[in-house]
Amino acid sequence: MVDQKNAPASDAPETPAVAPMNMIQALNSALDVKMAEDPNVLSFGEDAGYFGGVFRVTDHLQKKHGLTRSFDAPISECGIVAAAIGMGAYGLRPVVEIQFADYIYPAYDQIVSEAAKMRYRSGGQFTSPITIRSPYGGGIFGGQTHSQSPEALFTHIAGLKVVIPSNPYDAKGLLTAAIEDDDPVVFFEPKRLYNGPFDGWHQNPVSPWKAQELAQVPTGKYVEPIGKARVMREGSDVTILAYGTMVWVALAGAEHAGLDAEVIDLRSLVPLDIETIEASVKKTGRCVIVHEAPKTSGYGGELSALVQERCFYHLEAPIARVAGWDTPYPHAFEWEYFPGPQRVSDALKSVMSGGR
Missing domain, CATH: 3.40.50.920 (Rossmann fold)
Structure with a gap:
């Protein structure tokens, strides 16, 4: 009989715990894990603190991490991004939520003229390690001011990274990578996918092997490369x-x-x-x-x-x-x-x- 107490430890790495998640839950998990790991990571935006965001991506973060780490901002996209840029220059890693991508335009000058240029205009003395999250695209019958897809406006700007996930697994890994990046990342989240992959015709799973696989998300930290x-x-x-x-x-x-x-x-x-x-x-x-x-x-x-x-x-x-x-x-x-x-x-x- 093998003495389990004194048996040699296995060299095989432990399999990380996974759980079925939709994209909302996966993004929330990424924020939660990074905020627990790094006290310099914080999250804020319109209704993104106490209420947890209109799509609930930041739900419970304020209760768990405190008012100084997850908080609400005034209705001023320009101010939200400007504050994040200042925080980033002084060593914090803010993750800001723009409630809908359609609302990002008032902050466009701050994003393209300040955040994207920070590393270059300062000769590397300062960086802008900020992540700008925003629900984008259609799928909720939001009309002209809640359903736009402005990604091309940001891909033209040198100094910005632009990320758009299609599933829960990638969403968490890519958001983690964005938060850890020393340069600004515009992170668009497809609203139509928030509650799970679908077949393109209706809201039913497509290619079940792929949809189910990508909805099994590790509960701990992992990174998908940008x-x-x-x-x-x-x-x-x-x-x-x-x-x-x-x-x-x-x-x-x-x-x-x-x-x-x-x-x-x-x-x-x-x-x-x-x-x-x-x-x-x-x-x-x-x-x-x-x-x-x-x-x-x-x-x-x-x-x-x-x-x-x-x-x-x-x-x-x-x-x-x-x-x-x-x-x-x-x-x-x-x-x-x-x-x-x-x-x-x-x-x-x-x-x-x-x-x-």
């Missing part, structure tokens, strides 16, 4: 590039088209994992880009240019973009405005026929 894409579905016919909500729409569109499509979740728009994109497109010879924002000057245009520059001699059809309409967000036609599986399927079939 700047590394995730291949959600391997294939050889065509490459689909997507992020946020549109990852799940792309998966549904690929299934509907009946093609062996490779679906890549970018996860990080800046920095971009161009190596993974390039390898995939050179393998498939075709590329479809899907995003929710309007097509004109959307981030898909940058992706298209990069793919063309790096993969031109491997392309067998023109690059296709499936995007939102070039109109203000139509409240009454939200589901028609969204790129859906049918539009993705049509684009896939078009590129498979040479773009005709």
Whole structure:
């Protein structure tokens, strides 16, 4: 009989505890774990303290970590970000919530002219280790002032990182990485995914193996690297590039088209994992880009240019973009405005026929 008390310890690492979480719970867990680990991490924003945020991402943080670590801010996005920049310059790591991405514009000058430039204009004497969280995109019938997708406005700004997760597992790991980053990160959270992945048609799980896997989230700390894409579905016919909500729409569109499509979740728009994109497109010879924002000057245009520059001699059809309409967000036609599986399927079939 083995003496368990004196048996040698196993060299195998302990399996981290996991729990099923939706994106709201995963983001909350990331904040909770980092605030417990690092006293310099704090969270604030409009209704983000006592109330826990309109989507409850910061729920219970004030009760657990105190009024000086999780607190409410006045209705002044410019002031919220400006205060965070000052805190960051003096060694804190603030995580601020902009209640909706549509409200971020009053803070745009502070973000692009101050936060993004801090390291460079000070010759490295100061940094801006701030994270700007914001729910973005449609899915709640919020209309024109609660459903915009402004990511392209920030990807153009040198000095900013832009992250958009598509699932609970990535959301927690990427938010942890953003908080630990010494430079500013704009972290957009797809509202339509807050309560779980879906099939792009309805709010039911798609590809259960993937949805369930990515909803099993470690309860402790872990980091997902910013700047590394995730291949959600391997294939050889065509490459689909997507992020946020549109990852799940792309998966549904690929299934509907009946093609062996490779679906890549970018996860990080800046920095971009161009190596993974390039390898995939050179393998498939075709590329479809899907995003929710309007097509004109959307981030898909940058992706298209990069793919063309790096993969031109491997392309067998023109690059296709499936995007939102070039109109203000139509409240009454939200589901028609969204790129859906049918539009993705049509684009896939078009590129498979040479773009005709």
